[in-house]
Amino acid sequence: MPHRKFQSDNIKPRYAKGKISVLGINSVYPRTPWIAAWWSVAFPGFGHMYIGKYLHGFVLIIWELVVNSQSNLNMAIALSFLGRFEEAKAQLNQDWALLYVAVYAYCIWDSYRCTVEVNKSHILSEVEDAPISPSEVSYFDVVILDKRNPWVGMVWSILSPGLGQLYGGSTIVGTFVLAWWIFVCYKAAAVRAGLYSFLGDFSSAAAMVDWQWFLFLPSMYAFAIYHAYVSVNESNTLFDIEQIRYLRVRAANLAQLNTGENNTVKIVATFEHSPFVEMVIHDMEKLGVPSHHIVALPLENLESQTHILDSIHRVDGRSILDGAMMGATIFAVLGAVYGFVLYWGPIIWGLLGLVGGFILGLIIELAVSKKKVTVFASRKSEVLLEVSCTPSLLDQSIKILKKRRATGYTVKPQ
Structure with a gap:
């Protein structure tokens, strides 16, 4: 790794590795392009948020909520999966649906393209050894680049999407995720439906849910959990990069x-x-x-094994949870769709699909992995x-x- 190109973080590099501000923490972390494209398939805007292009992501998420709801696309998709094709055609608003196709395709293509550009920028920032300021103090907040546990971010997002992002230091992203989660839950009547489901009144739960808005929730929920996990990992890696550079520059100065x-x-x-x-x-x-x-x-630690769960002590950059979260998203949506006609209702079947899809995706990831895999990341010096x-x-x-x-x-x- 090149180093000692800059002696002060006051010098602005041509290619930045990351940014710490009152708005949050972001970095040009190298990501897999097809994973970004997949998240755009699941929900337009998610692929851009995955790679750190949050403004693009916010715009496209709002577009998805508006155009999809106006065209009744989710309702048409659900009825199609249930085999009620004539009803699906009747529900679909073609004036709005025709606006959907071009932007949806653009989201997939652009998230893939932007991921490739971000990866190039990461390489150039490594060559330039761009410095990073590890803290930002303003009248509104104190943001410090520090090590955090990625699984803690996951747990907070499981309890409520957006809290994991706030835990990871992304104030604007966490606020946005939390706000649209509350809004969609309200439009879908999901909280009351969840209460009736856990009380065993499944028929009332299924009757009160708004199908159109409810089908946004599985993808949003799965992505919020996944994004909280990976964003904390990326912040931890950015901390390591910044401290490695500081120690090398310090050692070079003391060597004289x-x-x-x-x-x-x-x-x-x-x-x-x-x-x-x-x-x-x-x-x-x-x-x-x-x-x-x-x-x-x-x-420089040598790591021969791939691990399933990253930790505060080790991040390998090869998360094996990508396939698991994809499976969780797909089966959560299917569980919610078929839950409208099955006994336990869309809430219970959606959660079962989330867990079952996660396990199935993880099994497939482990089956195709060529390296020995451990569950937890070990400590390292x-x-x-x-x-x-x-x-x-x-x-x-x-x-x-x-x-x-x-x-x-x-x-x-x-």
Whole structure:
């Protein structure tokens, strides 16, 4: 990885790696083009949101809600799946439906094309070693690039779409997702239908639901969960990239100083990428250890296994949940459609389709994977820290390492 092209994050690069602002966190994370195209197939605008083009995504999502609802397209699709083709034709408003086709095709094509462009920009930003400012303070918010657990974002989005995005630091995206989730649930009468479903009154639940608006919910729900997961992973990766660059530039600057002194002991410790790395450097300097006696270097970890669930400790960039979430989306929609005529109703069958599709998609992903797969990502050592201090400061230095969550340490024999 190239580095040390820029010495200050005040220098604006030609190709930026990411941006931290009061509006949220975004990055040119390399993504798979066909996955972006798939999400545009599931719901126009989702493919653009997946790759970080949120303004495009917002516009296309609003377009989808307006044109689809005016054309009664969801109702026609549901009736077609149920074999009631004449009713589907009667429901469809052709004046609005004809406006749908061109924009729908554009969403799929443009999300694929934009993903390719984003991937190119990522490569160029790596070549240029573009710097990133890791925090933004304004009158409205304090946004700090920090490590977060991706599964926590998933859980919050399961409870209510939009909360996972807010947890990940994307204020505008989280607000938008939460707002249109509430709006569509209200139009579909989904909350009352869910209450009746869980109370066992399935006939009342199916009767009160608005089919046209309800069929938006499965795709929206699945994408909100998936997007919360991947966006937190991308922010964690952006944090690692920024800290790796900082440590390399710092090490290069310290290499120009004379580090040879007698009567010192060397402590070697390992850390994960986190704010604690920079805190421990500051603590050691306050203790009286000269800056050029504190060397921190990022490690290149070798990973031979693919894992299913990324964590705060490791992100491999090859999420095996892509196929699982695609299956969840498809079967959630089918479950909701056929739930209107089955006993348990659209809410229960939609949720069963979501879980069943997720499991089926995951099984297919595991079957076609050529590498050995583990469920959870393991911890890894990411930063090597070497401190040269006088024997009198040894015990205090070790206490600082423990306080700042070093994953391990040793004292080199003299």
